[in-house]
Amino acid sequence: MFRQFWPYIDAYLQHYFIEFIKPQLRTLIPKDLQPFRVKHFDMGDIPCQIGKLKMYNNKDDDTKIIIDMDFNYSGNAKFKVNIRGFDAGANEITLKGKLRCYLTPLISSDPPFFGGISFAFMELPKFKFNLTGIGDFFEYPGLSKTIQSIADLQLANCCVFPNKFVIPMAPSNIDLTDLYFPEPDGMIRIKIIEGKNLDTKDSLIRQSKSDPFCAVQVGAQMFKTKTDKHCLNPKFSECFEAVVDDGSCQRLQIEIFDEDKIGFDEDLGHISIPLNGVKDKGTIQDWAKLEGCKSGEIHYKLQWYQLSKNQELLGHQKWDSEWRRANNPIYSALVMVYIDRIEGLPDQTSKGVLPSPFIECSIGKRRQRSLTYENTTDPAVHTSFTFFLENSESQTLNLSAIDEGTQNLLGELEIPLSDVTNESEMELYQVKKYLTHESYKKSTIILTVRVRAFKPCEIDETDPWTFNEADERASVETASLEENVSLPKHSETASESSGDGGKTAEPGKTVRMENNESKLQLEAHRFNIGPKLPKTQKILDVLFQRNKHSKKKNYDNQNCAQLNFNLKLDSEASKIIVTIIKVK
Incomplete structure (x- = not known):
C-alpha cells in the first residue's frame, strides 16, 4: 500500500517542507553558516515500512481508536543545500x-466514521544521515552535530509527543x-537527586574526575541540570x-553526560523508565543502575499528577512542600492555549504582497512562537502552546500576530487568566476574539484556553511499590528462594569468613502476584555451581523450563546452602x- 501511495506522499511532504519547515530553518541555522538555501528535497522512490501493528480496545473510551506501529524509513531520499556558497547535501x-496513531472523533453520520488521523512518535526517533559535498567544507567544526540537532528539533516540534501530525x-x-x-x-514531576560511582572521562586532565550533568527527556520536552564540577x-x-x-x-529518558567545553559532551550512562508504572503507583523513588557504561547509579523521584x-x-x-525544597522552582498550574485559525489579518505592503505571519504567545516573560x-492573511493555525505557571489567576495571556519578513505587528490580544479560571470548567472553548491593530479593522481569532490544577494520585499505603517520602531509599520486601547448592570449598570458606556483617546488594522490587502474596514462590531445584557462574541461558533454562524438573524434590534446608x-x-x-542479595 505504501509503495503505491509513495509518489503522492512524496509530493505532500515536499509541499509541507516548503510551506512549514523551510521558513523555520532561517531562524535555526547559526549565523556563521549563513546564507543557507535549500536547493532540492525529495523522498526518493523507496517507501517507508510499517510493522508490528497493535490495536487497543478501550471499553472506557469509545471516542477514539488507538493503533501502535513500528516506523522504519531507509530509502534513497535526496537533500541538497547551499551553505555559504558551497553545494552540499545528505x-x-x-x-x-x-508511532502511535489516533482515529478520532468517532462519528456515525459520514464515512469513514472518524473525524481525522493524528499520529506522533512516542519518543524522539533515531534519525541518521550521511553528509555529502566538498570534503574540506564538511570538516567545519561541529557542522554535523549542528545539523543533527536542527533535524532532531524539527522532528520533535512536528511529530513527537506532545506534538502531533494531524490529517x-x-x-x-x-x-x-x-x-x-x-x-x-x-503531569509528571521529576526530581534528579544524585548520582554515584560514575565513570571518569577526564582521567588525562584530572585523576578520576568528571563534570557530570543530567539530561531529562519526556517526548519532545527536554531539561538539563546544572553541572557538578x-x-x-x-x-x-x-x-x-x-x-x-x-x-x-511514553517513557522518561535520563542521561548523564560529562561536560566538555571544547569538544563534545561524553555519555556517562542512561536509563529509560516507562511512565505507565509511575501513573499506576503515584510515586516512585529509587536508585537505578545506569546502562551503557561500566559503573554508575542515579537516584531519582517521580510523582504523577492528575x-x-x-x-x-x-x-x-x-503535597508540594517536599518539592519546593529542591533547587528549581515548581509550578502550581498548567495553562494550555489552542489557536484554531485567524481571519482578516492586514496586508501592510504597498505592492499587495501578502504577509507571512507567525503567532507569538506569552505569559509574563515566557514566550513561545508558532x-x-x-x-x-487567513492562516489555519492549528497550533497549541503550554505554560507552567504560579499564581495563574493574576497573570495575563498575550497573543501577537507578527509578519516574519518585516517584523511588523499585525494584531494583538490580551486575555486575563482570571476570565478563564472563573469559568465552571476553567476553560474558554472555541471562543471568537479580535486581534486589534492601530490602523486596521479587527482580525478574528478562534481559540481555546484551558487552566488546570495539579492533584496527586491516590496512594495505596499497602502497595509494596509505594515509597516513603522521608526515606532516601525504598523499603520493600524481597523475594526469596532457597536452593540446594553444591559450592566449591574455596567458596564455602569465603562465605563463612564474611559472616552476617558483610555488605549485600541493594534489594530489588517485589514481584507482585495476582493473589497479593508479597513473595515470589518458585519450585526448588538443584544448582551445581562450580568456580565459574553458569551461562545466562542455563540459568533461564533452570528457572523457566519446568519440563526438565517434572518431579518436585524435597531437600533438607537446614544443611544446604541458601540463595x-x-x-x-x-x-x-x-x-x-536478576539481583543476587545473599548467599549463606
Missing part, C-alpha cells in the same frame, strides 16, 4: 521509531478540536515538570534482571 537517510478527514461542520487539542493524560558522586537536587500526553506508552478542573486546587498545596504561515535473589522482568526492553 543521503543514506534513515528514520526509525514507534483532518471530516466534513467542515464536525468539531475537530479534540483531534488537534486533546486533554493530556497528566570535578566529581563522580554529583548532588543535583533539581526538579522538572513535564506534560504527559499518554502515560500508557489535571484537575477544581479552582480550589490552584496555588501550591501541602510556525510561519507563508503569504496569507536469596530477586527477579524483575522488563518486557519493554526484552530483558530479565
Whole structure:
C-alpha cells in the first residue's frame, strides 16, 4: 500500500517542507553558516515500512481508536543545500521509531466514521544521515552535530509527543478540536537527586574526575541540570515538570553526560523508565543502575499528577512542600492555549504582497512562537502552546500576530487568566476574539484556553511499590528462594569468613502476584555451581523450563546452602534482571 501511495506522499511532504519547515530553518541555522538555501528535497522512490501493528480496545473510551506501529524509513531520499556558497547535501537517510496513531472523533453520520488521523512518535526517533559535498567544507567544526540537532528539533516540534501530525478527514461542520487539542493524560514531576560511582572521562586532565550533568527527556520536552564540577558522586537536587500526553506508552529518558567545553559532551550512562508504572503507583523513588557504561547509579523521584478542573486546587498545596525544597522552582498550574485559525489579518505592503505571519504567545516573560504561515492573511493555525505557571489567576495571556519578513505587528490580544479560571470548567472553548491593530479593522481569532490544577494520585499505603517520602531509599520486601547448592570449598570458606556483617546488594522490587502474596514462590531445584557462574541461558533454562524438573524434590534446608535473589522482568526492553542479595 505504501509503495503505491509513495509518489503522492512524496509530493505532500515536499509541499509541507516548503510551506512549514523551510521558513523555520532561517531562524535555526547559526549565523556563521549563513546564507543557507535549500536547493532540492525529495523522498526518493523507496517507501517507508510499517510493522508490528497493535490495536487497543478501550471499553472506557469509545471516542477514539488507538493503533501502535513500528516506523522504519531507509530509502534513497535526496537533500541538497547551499551553505555559504558551497553545494552540499545528505543521503543514506534513515528514520526509525514507534508511532502511535489516533482515529478520532468517532462519528456515525459520514464515512469513514472518524473525524481525522493524528499520529506522533512516542519518543524522539533515531534519525541518521550521511553528509555529502566538498570534503574540506564538511570538516567545519561541529557542522554535523549542528545539523543533527536542527533535524532532531524539527522532528520533535512536528511529530513527537506532545506534538502531533494531524490529517483532518471530516466534513467542515464536525468539531475537530479534540483531534488537534486533546486533554493530556497528566503531569509528571521529576526530581534528579544524585548520582554515584560514575565513570571518569577526564582521567588525562584530572585523576578520576568528571563534570557530570543530567539530561531529562519526556517526548519532545527536554531539561538539563546544572553541572557538578570535578566529581563522580554529583548532588543535583533539581526538579522538572513535564506534560504527559499518554502515560500508557511514553517513557522518561535520563542521561548523564560529562561536560566538555571544547569538544563534545561524553555519555556517562542512561536509563529509560516507562511512565505507565509511575501513573499506576503515584510515586516512585529509587536508585537505578545506569546502562551503557561500566559503573554508575542515579537516584531519582517521580510523582504523577492528575489535571484537575477544581479552582480550589490552584496555588501550591501541602503535597508540594517536599518539592519546593529542591533547587528549581515548581509550578502550581498548567495553562494550555489552542489557536484554531485567524481571519482578516492586514496586508501592510504597498505592492499587495501578502504577509507571512507567525503567532507569538506569552505569559509574563515566557514566550513561545508558532510556525510561519507563508503569504496569507487567513492562516489555519492549528497550533497549541503550554505554560507552567504560579499564581495563574493574576497573570495575563498575550497573543501577537507578527509578519516574519518585516517584523511588523499585525494584531494583538490580551486575555486575563482570571476570565478563564472563573469559568465552571476553567476553560474558554472555541471562543471568537479580535486581534486589534492601530490602523486596521479587527482580525478574528478562534481559540481555546484551558487552566488546570495539579492533584496527586491516590496512594495505596499497602502497595509494596509505594515509597516513603522521608526515606532516601525504598523499603520493600524481597523475594526469596532457597536452593540446594553444591559450592566449591574455596567458596564455602569465603562465605563463612564474611559472616552476617558483610555488605549485600541493594534489594530489588517485589514481584507482585495476582493473589497479593508479597513473595515470589518458585519450585526448588538443584544448582551445581562450580568456580565459574553458569551461562545466562542455563540459568533461564533452570528457572523457566519446568519440563526438565517434572518431579518436585524435597531437600533438607537446614544443611544446604541458601540463595536469596530477586527477579524483575522488563518486557519493554526484552530483558530479565536478576539481583543476587545473599548467599549463606
